[in-house]
Amino acid sequence: MQNGLQWTPQDYDYDASLKFRRPIYTFIVKVASRCNLDCGYCYVYQSPDQSWKSKPQFLSSAVLEQVARRIQEHVVTHDLNEVSVVFHGGEPLLAGVDRLKDYVTVLSSTITCPVKFGMQTNGILLDKELIAFLSENQIRIGISLDGVRTNNDRFRVYHDGRSSYDETVSAIRLVQSYPEHKQILGGILVVVDIRNKPIEILRALDDLGVRGANLLLPDSNYVTLPFRPGGDTTAYGKWLHEFFVLWLESYSHIEVPYFEEILNLMLGGVSTSEEIGAQSVDFVIVETNGDIEAVDTLKMVGREATFLNLNVARNSFDEAITHPAIYSRMSGFNSLCDTCKECEHLNHCGGGYLPHRYSAPNGFVNPSVYCEDLKYLFAQMRSHVFKTR
Amino acid sequence: MEEDSTPASQTAPSNQSPGELEVNDAVAQNPAVLRAFRRLQASQDKGDHMSHYTKHSSHAQKHSSTW
Numbered sequence: 329m330q331n332g333l334q335w336t337p338q339d340y341d342y343d344a345s346l347k348f349r350r351p352i353y354t355f356i357v358k359v360a361s362r363c364n365l366d367c368g369y370c371y372v373y374q375s376p377d378q379s380w381k382s383k384p385q386f387l388s389s390a391v392l393e394q395v396a397r398r399i400q401e402h403v404v405t406h407d408l409n410e411v412s413v414v415f416h417g418g419e420p421l422l423a424g425v426d427r428l429k430d431y432v433t434v435l436s437s438t439i440t441c442p443v444k445f446g447m448q449t450n451g452i453l454l455d456k457e458l459i460a461f462l463s464e465n466q467i468r469i470g471i472s473l474d475g476v477r478t479n480n481d482r483f484r485v486y487h488d489g490r491s492s493y494d495e496t497v498s499a500i501r502l503v504q505s506y507p508e509h510k511q512i513l514g515g516i517l518v519v520v521d522i523r524n525k526p527i528e529i530l531r532a533l534d535d536l537g538v539r540g541a542n543l544l545l546p547d548s549n550y551v552t553l554p555f556r557p558g559g560d561t562t563a564y565g566k567w568l569h570e571f572f573v574l575w576l577e578s579y580s581h582i583e584v585p586y587f588e589e590i591l592n593l594m595l596g597g598v599s600t601s602e603e604i605g606a607q608s609v610d611f612v613i614v615e616t617n618g619d620i621e622a623v624d625t626l627k628m629v630g631r632e633a634t635f636l637n638l639n640v641a642r643n644s645f646d647e648a649i650t651h652p653a654i655y656s657r658m659s660g661f662n663s664l665c666d667t668c669k670e671c672e673h674l675n676h677c678g679g680g681y682l683p684h685r686y687s688a689p690n691g692f693v694n695p696s697v698y699c700e701d702l703k704y705l706f707a708q709m710r711s712h713v714f715k716t717r
Numbered sequence: 718m719e720e721d722s723t724p725a726s727q728t729a730p731s732n733q734s735p736g737e738l739e740v741n742d743a744v745a746q747n748p749a750v751l752r753a754f755r756r757l758q759a760s761q762d763k764g765d766h767m768s769h770y771t772k773h774s775s776h777a778q779k780h781s782s783t784w
Contacts, residue, residue, distance in 0.1 A: 580749035591753035594738055598760035713750065714738040 333632055334691025335652035336663045345659035351406040352645045354611035355399055356624070359387045359431060360418040361616045365450055365492055368483040369519060371547045372418065377627035377634050384616045386423050391618045392431055394640040396438035402645040403441050411439065414446040415467075416613075416624075421453035425461050432465050448472070448517070450484070451499030452492060459506060468514040470542075471500055475518060475529035482521060500536055515540030515583065522555070522563050526571035530579045540583035543571070545603070547628045549697050550687035565704030572709060590709060593676045602657075606664070606678030609657040612648055614640060622653035625683045633686070656692070657682060665693045673706045 361383040366373065372380055384391075399411060413435055415428065423431075436443055447462075451471040462469060474480045477493045484492050503513045516538050518529060533541050545564060548554040556563050572587050589599045599605030602623070613621040618640040626633035636651050648654055656663040664679040671677065679685060680696025687694050696702060744750050 576744065576747060576749055580747050583752060584749070588749060588753045588756055591750065592756040592760065595753060595757045596738075597753075597757035600756070600760075710738070713741060713744055715741055 333629075333653075334693055335656040336659070337665060337693045340659070341662050345655070345662045348608045348660045348662075349649060349655060349658045350608050350610055351408060352402060352610055352612050352649070353408065353410075354412040354414060355395070356414045356416050356611055356613045357387065357395060357431075358383075358417060358613065358615045358624075359415045359420045359427070360422040361385055362422060363417060363419040363450075364422060364452060364486070365419065365484060366487040367485070369546060371625045371628045375547075375627040376630040379627075379631060379634070380418070386427060387431065387616045389430065389434070391616065391640070392434050393438070394618055395614050396435050398640045398645055399435070400439045403439055405644075405646060408441055410442045410444065412444045412446060414448065414611075416448055419450055419453070420447050421449050421451075421458065425458050428458075429461060432467075444468075446470075446514070450492065450496060451503075452495045454499040454502055456502075459503060459512065462512050463506065463508050466511065469503075469512060470514045470517050471496065471503075472517045472519075473497070473500070473532075474521065475524055476532045479521065479524040479529065479532075482523075483519070497536070500538070504537060510539065513538070515542060515585075517542055517544060519544045519546060520564065520567065521546070522557075522567040526567065526574055530571070530574055530582070533582055534579055538582065540585070542584060543568070543586045545681070545684065545698055545701075547625050547683060549629065549684055550694065552628060554697060561700040562704040563701070564698055565701030565708075568701070568705045569708040572705070573712065576712070587709070590676055590706065591713060594706075594710060594714065599678070603681040604676070604678060606661050606674075608660075612645065612654065620645070620648045622651070622657065623682065625681075626653075626686075628683055629686045633683075663692075665690070665695060667695050667699075671695075671703075673703055676706045677702050 361380045362385050363370070363373065368374065399413070402408065403411060415431065420428075432445060445465055445467040447467055447469045449469055449471060451469075461467070472484070473496050474482070474484055477491065480493045480496070481491045484496070486492055500513070500516075503509050506512065516533060516536070518541055520543055546554055554564065575582070575584055575587065585601060586604070589601045589604050593599050593605050599607050602609045613624045615621060620636060620638040620640065620643065621634045622636065624634070633653070636648070636653055638648050638651060649658070661669055661674065661678070668674060668677070668679045677696070680698055680702055682692055684696040684698055685692045685694045740750060
């Protein structure tokens with residue numbers, strides 16, 4: 329089940345890495361392989377991996393039953409007492425409320441431990457019936473919005489180029505009109521664009537009254553480089569630092585997990601973020617055709633990074649864990665390059681986000697393409713929050 | 718797959734000393750810093766397991782686990 333990409337260093341210590349192996353707790357299930365938006369930065373539709381075109385538009389009942397059986401098999405094998413299923417896409421709400429109800433029914437009736445459900449959506453299709461369904465099944469959602477209208481309209485548009493801002497904000501407002509909105513809306517996802525002003529984004533989040541928002545660096549790597557005006561190697565670090573200072577001083581009532589996880593790591597904790605820290609990442613992706621992938625943002629690398637020749641029809645999740653694309657993220661620091669292993673920020677960074685490490689010659693055995701940004705941010709955050717010794 | 722209740726972090730290299738940093742007085746009571754301490758407390762609870770998927774959702778779930 330190996331493929332030609334380099335997921336681990338030449339001196340990777342397989343045996344030493346085994347102690348970081350763990351079961352899969354979170355199953356990100358693609359229930360729709362199409363989207364009602366055409367975001368310019370999308371890692372699904374704007375990527376070298378165009379396999380979405382040949383995938384079923386929606387997760388079928390037959391594949392869903394296979395997914396449910398495989399999760400249950402994993403639960404039994406490892407005596408798991410709880411798992412999470414995140415409905416994802418494409419745009420998962422395109423599947424419609426009836427399919428979503430079926431998915432929840434089948435998964436809940438097949439899996440014998442408690443299942444926490446989640447969903448990441450652009451929110452546009454949310455209506456009263458869907459919100460009632462989310463509430464009844466305690467499904468928490470995250471909604472993607474990049475800040476104010478001009479920020480959001482740069483990338484988050486319909487297929488005909490129209491803005492999606494008003495519909496997305498309306499969806500957030502609709503959810504917030506329900507007494508149980510805090511149980512439904514987990515937070516807002518914001519993709520970083522250094523042309524946007526941090527203060528405008530923070531004001532927009534505050535005006536919306538959201539209690540949490542997370543930041544995502546653009547899906548870049550050494551082949552598809554980040555946008556860096558003037559070639560500034562710390563442009564993203566400076567932008568994140570500006571955001572951090574403003575947030576800490578005036579908007580810290582809004583939870584921003586990206587920064588809080590870095591602080592947690594600086595305090596000696598373990599991150600819950602797959603982008604920061606060297607924790608064992610314990611999720612997999614299941615596509616609408618049943619294919620198992622390590623993480624879908626690897627589509628920005630290409631099909632060779634996403635096609636693992638694993639499918640729920642043939643393979644268990646225990647078999648999936650034996651693939652280097654997946655176990656390399658359950659290896660502590662062992663899967664990182666020497667530069668990262670020797671870095672003073674290793675504990676805070678953990679090599680950054682896997683897809684950001686890709687280069688053609690070295691595969692994923694590189695520092696993050698945001699390495700200098702992260703080092704700048706960590707140094708600034710540390711001096712801002714902690715006493716110097 | 719070896720079963721191990723150790724949290725997913727790896728022992729720090731000898732040149733690092735996580736957990737020994739002291740918070741500046743000016744931000745010690747900041748809500749964000751207090752939440753970071755709560756995250757620290759949660760991550761140090763070896764009976765719990767943290768799931769990671771912030772890229773895929775804007776919230777993470779915490780699983781109580783015997784693993």
